[in-house]
Amino acid sequence: MDFTSFLIQILNALQYGLLLFLVASGLTLVFGIMGIINLAHGSFYMIGAYLAFALSSLTGNLMLAIVLGIPLAFGFGALLERLLFVHLYKRDHLQQVLLTYGLILIFEELRSLTVGDDVHGVAIPELFSASIALSENLSYPVYRLVISVVCIALAAGLWWLMQRTRLGMMIRAGSFNREMVQSLGVNIDMLYRTVFALGVALAALAGMLAAPISSVYPGMGGNVLIISFVVVVIGGIGSVWGALVAALLVGFADTFGTVLMPDLAGLAVYLLMAVVLLWRPEGIFRKG
Amino acid sequence: MVGKDRKLRLAVSALGLGLGMLLAQGAAEAADKVKVGLMLPYTGTYASLGNAITNGFKQYVAEQGGKLGGREVEYFVVDDESDAAKATENANKLVKRDNVDVLVGTVHSGVALAMAKVARDSKTLLIIPNAGADELTGPLCAANVFRTSFSAWQPAHAMGKVVAERGHKNVVTLSWKYSFGEQSVAGFKEAFEQAGGKVVKELYLPFPNVEFQPFLTEIANLKPDAVFVFFSGAGAAKFVKDYEASGLKANLPLYAPGFLTDGTLDAMGGAGEGLLTTLHYADGLDNAKEKAFRSGYVAAYKIQPDVFAVQGYDSAQLLAAGLSKAPAGAFDKEAVMNAMSAATIDSPRGAFTLSKANNPVQDIYLRKAEGSQNKVIGVAAAKLADPARGCKLMK
Numbered sequence A: 001m002d003f004t005s006f007l008i009q010i011l012n013a014l015q016y017g018l019l020l021f022l023v024a025s026g027l028t029l030v031f032g033i034m035g036i037i038n039l040a041h042g043s044f045y046m047i048g049a050y051l052a053f054a055l056s057s058l059t060g061n062l063m064l065a066i067v068l069g070i071p072l073a074f075g076f077g078a079l080l081e082r083l084l085f086v087h088l089y090k091r092d093h094l095q096q097v098l099l100t101y102g103l104i105l106i107f108e109e110l111r112s113l114t115v116g117d118d119v120h121g122v123a124i125p126e127l128f129s130a131s132i133a134l135s136e137n138l139s140y141p142v143y144r145l146v147i148s149v150v151c152i153a154l155a156a157g158l159w160w161l162m163q164r165t166r167l168g169m170m171i172r173a174g175s176f177n178r179e180m181v182q183s184l185g186v187n188i189d190m191l192y193r194t195v196f197a198l199g200v201a202l203a204a205l206a207g208m209l210a211a212p213i214s215s216v217y218p219g220m221g222g223n224v225l226i227i228s229f230v231v232v233v234i235g236g237i238g239s240v241w242g243a244l245v246a247a248l249l250v251g252f253a254d255t256f257g258t259v260l261m262p263d264l265a266g267l268a269v270y271l272l273m274a275v276v277l278l279w280r281p282e283g284i285f286r287k288g
Numbered sequence B: 001m002v003g004k005d006r007k008l009r010l011a012v013s014a015l016g017l018g019l020g021m022l023l024a025q026g027a028a029e030a031a032d033k034v035k036v037g038l039m040l041p042y043t044g045t046y047a048s049l050g051n052a053i054t055n056g057f058k059q060y061v062a063e064q065g066g067k068l069g070g071r072e073v074e075y076f077v078v079d080d081e082s083d084a085a086k087a088t089e090n091a092n093k094l095v096k097r098d099n100v101d102v103l104v105g106t107v108h109s110g111v112a113l114a115m116a117k118v119a120r121d122s123k124t125l126l127i128i129p130n131a132g133a134d135e136l137t138g139p140l141c142a143a144n145v146f147r148t149s150f151s152a153w154q155p156a157h158a159m160g161k162v163v164a165e166r167g168h169k170n171v172v173t174l175s176w177k178y179s180f181g182e183q184s185v186a187g188f189k190e191a192f193e194q195a196g197g198k199v200v201k202e203l204y205l206p207f208p209n210v211e212f213q214p215f216l217t218e219i220a221n222l223k224p225d226a227v228f229v230f231f232s233g234a235g236a237a238k239f240v241k242d243y244e245a246s247g248l249k250a251n252l253p254l255y256a257p258g259f260l261t262d263g264t265l266d267a268m269g270g271a272g273e274g275l276l277t278t279l280h281y282a283d284g285l286d287n288a289k290e291k292a293f294r295s296g297y298v299a300a301y302k303i304q305p306d307v308f309a310v311q312g313y314d315s316a317q318l319l320a321a322g323l324s325k326a327p328a329g330a331f332d333k334e335a336v337m338n339a340m341s342a343a344t345i346d347s348p349r350g351a352f353t354l355s356k357a358n359n360p361v362q363d364i365y366l367r368k369a370e371g372s373q374n375k376v377i378g379v380a381a382a383k384l385a386d387p388a389r390g391c392k393l394m395k
Helices: A003-034 A041-059 A062-083 A093-114 A142-164 A166-176 A178-183 A188-214 A220-235 A240-260 A262-279 B002-031 B047-063 B084-097 B109-122 B153-165 B179-194 B213-222 B233-245 B288-301 B307-325 B333-342
Strands: A131-133 A139-141 B033-040 B071-079 B102-104 B125-128 B145-147 B170-176 B198-205 B226-230 B254-257 B276-279 B352-354 B360-370 B373-384
Touching (some): A003 A166, A003 B213, A041 A220, A062 A188, A142 A166, A142 A188, A142 A240, A166 A178, A166 A188, A178 A188, A188 B233, A220 A262, A240 A262, A240 B213, B033 B307, B047 B288, B084 B102, B084 B109, B102 B109, B102 B307, B109 B125, B125 B333, B153 B254, B153 B276, B153 B360, B170 B179, B170 B213, B179 B198, B179 B226, B198 B213, B213 B233, B233 B254, B288 B307, B307 B333
Parallel strands (some): B033 B071, B033 B102, B102 B125, B125 B145, B170 B226, B226 B254
Antiparallel strands (some): A131 A139, B276 B360, B360 B373
16 A cells, blocks of 8 residues: 555545544434433434435435425424433333334335335535546545535534533533433423434434435445444443544544455454453543 | 944044045145245345346236146245345245245345255255355255356356456456355456456455445555456445546446446446446347337336346246146146256246256346446357356266
C-alpha cells in the first residue's frame, strides 16, 4: 500500500465511521437515557431508506424528500412512543426485547406488502453527483463527503443540545432520576417522547442519507442494528460522545482490517469490542 | 352369548372389509397422482425467487392440462424461509409426513445441501430449481438428485475464457467470502489462467457486508487490467454503483456471472449500463419455446418471467419427461429417474441435456446490460458441462 492509498483508506474509515455514528447515536440516546433496548432501531433505519425512496420518487428530489421525511419520522416516533413504548419503562428488558423484536417482524412484513421485495435505487441529488479525482485511477464521490459533513454537523448539534440547552439538561436529569425531575414540575412523559422521537428521526435520517449509496432492500435494517449495538457498547451506553469515538474506531478497524488482514476482516470489529470491554467493561465513556 | 360374539365378529370383519376397500380405492387414486413437495422460500429476501420458481413450475403443469406424464399433480408446499437451520426438519415434513414422490427445492444453497442429504437418506427424488453450490452435483451427487439450474462453476468458468479472449492479462477478483462466491472465483480462475491470464489477487469480504470502499481503494492500488466479481441482489446493486462512483468503471472493465445484473439493473440507476456478464439465460433469446413461454407467463401472472421462472418451468418439464416414460400405476422411481437422466429438455434458455451428475449441460450466454435488460450478444461457452469433481456417478 503506497502513501496515497493509505490516505484514501483513512478517508474511507472516517466516512464509514461517521455514518455509523449517525445510526448509533439514536440508539444510544434511547438505550442510555430511557433504558429501552430497542431492537427495532434497525427498522427505523430501513423505514428512513424507504421513505427516501418513496418521497424522492414522488417529489423527484432527494433533498426535498429528506426535509419532508424528518418530521414524518419524528412524528411516527412520537406516536409509537405514545402507543407502545410508554408501557415499557417500568418493565424488564425481556419484555422490551419481545415488543421491539415483534416490531421488526411487523415493519418487514408491512414493507413487503406495500413496496415488495425488490431492490430499489435512489438517485444521488444532481448537485452532489460529481466525483473528485484522488489518484490517477480513483475518484471519490462528492455525495459521500456531503454525508460526512452532515454527520459532523449533527454530532456537534447533538452535543450542544445535550450539554448546552435546558432541554438537554432536563433529559440528562431525567435519565438519573425520573421521579425527582417529575416532582420538580417537568413534564417527563413529554420529555421521554421527545427523546424517543429524536432517536427514531436520527435512525431514519441515517437511512435516508445512506439510501443513494446503499440501495433500498429487504432486511437492510438487520446488519445496521448489529453494528450499531457494537458501537453503543464500545462507546458506553448513553454517551453521545462515546458513540462518536466508538463509531470512528469501528470504521478504522473495519477498513484497515480488510486491508491488512483480509482473511480475518469480519473479525476485526468484534476483536476491537472484546479488547475494549476487557479494558473498560462499561465502554470507553460510561454514562455520566 | 355366542350369538352376540358372532355378531360382533361379523361387524368387525365387515368394518375391516370396508376399510380395506377404502384403502384399495385410495391406492388406486394415488397411482394416478404424483405428489410434488415444493420446498421454496416464500418469505424473506428470496421470496420473489421462490414465487417465480413456483409460477414457472405451475405454468408448465397448466400447459399440460394439469397433468404431468398423465398423472394429476398434488402439491404439498413448505416455506423454507431460506433458513438452513430448519431445512432438515422442513424436508422431512414433506418426505415423511406427506410422503411426497418428488421434492422440488430450493434457492438457498445451504438449505439445498440439507435437502440433498434428506433425499439421499430417504431415497426421495429431488429436483433443485436454483441452488448453485458445486457440491450438489459434485461430491454430494446422487442418482436421485437432479438440478435444472446451474453450478456456480459454470457461468464463472465461461467468463474466464471471455476475459482472456478480450486481451486482459492481470485480473483482481472480489467476492463475498462464502462458498458460492469462492466457487465462482475458482471457476473463473481455472479458465482464465488456462487461457494464459493471471489472477493477481483474490479479495474477499464477509457476507453480507456491503462496505466496498476499502476494496475499491485496494483495487485502484493494484492496477489490474480488469476486475471479476461475484455479487447478487442488493449487494450487487450497491457494488456497481460504488464501482462507477469511484471512477473505476471508466478505466477498469468489470466482469461477473449474470447474478450481478439480474433483477438489479433498475436499482443501479444506469450505473450498470454496458456491463458484460455470463449466465445460462438472457433477454432477447430468439427461439420459439422462449416466445411461447414468455407470452404464456405474462398472460398467467401479468409480470415478465425471469431466469428463476425458467428454472421452475424446466423442473416441471424434467419431471414430466421422467413420468411419461414410466409405467402407469404406482410411482416407479427407478424408471422416472432413468428417463429424467436421459431426457433432452426443450427449455426457453435453449435445449439442454443432463450430465452424468444430473447437472444441465447447457450454453452459457454472454450478455450486455442495456437499460433494464441483459441482452444476449453471443454464446460464451457452448454445451458447457460442470466437471462434477468428486462425483461418484462420473466414473
